[in-house]
Amino acid sequence: MKKPAAQSLKSTALRLLATREHSRLELRRKLEARASEGDDVDAVLERMSETGLQSDQRFAESYVRSKAARLGAARIRRELEERGVAGEQVRAALDEVLEHDELSRARGVWQKKFGQVPGDAKEWARQARFLQSRGFSADIVRTLLRDPVDESAEG
Known part of the structure; x- marks a missing residue:
C-alpha cells in the first residue's frame, strides 16, 4: 500500500x-x-x-523576474528567504535577473503610482512609506523624491 x-x-x-x-x-x-x-x-x-x-535556484530567478517591476530588492530578498531559499541563491538570482538599477525600478513604481512631486511634507511621507513598503531602501526613496525627474529621459 x-x-x-x-x-x-x-x-x-x-x-x-x-x-x-x-x-x-x-x-x-x-x-x-x-x-x-x-x-x-x-x-x-x-x-x-x-x-x-x-530547483530553488530556478524558483528564485523566476520569482525575482515576476516581482522585479513592482518590488525593491530588500522585499524580494525577504520574501525569498521566507520561502526557504538560501542566501547565496537569493543573491545570485537578484544579481542575474535585476538588469535595471534599483533607482530606475523605484522611479518606475513611483511614476505609475504618483507621477507628481510631493507638494508638502505629508505627501512626501506618504510617498516615501509606499516606496519603502515595496522594499526600496531609504536612500533610494530620498534620492528619488528629491529628484524624481529622470534626466536620461529628457532629450
Missing part, C-alpha cells in the same frame, strides 16, 4: 511543479498537507530535486 501513496505524492508534486516553480520548502509544506501516515515526503522531494524538476 505504500507504493500507491508515494506515487500519489509524486503525482501531486509533479502537478504543483507543472503550474509554477516552487521552492523546496513550499513544496514540502504542500506535500505534507496532503500526505498520509507513512508517506515519505523527503524521498519525493529528493527525487524531484535529483531529476531537476524542482
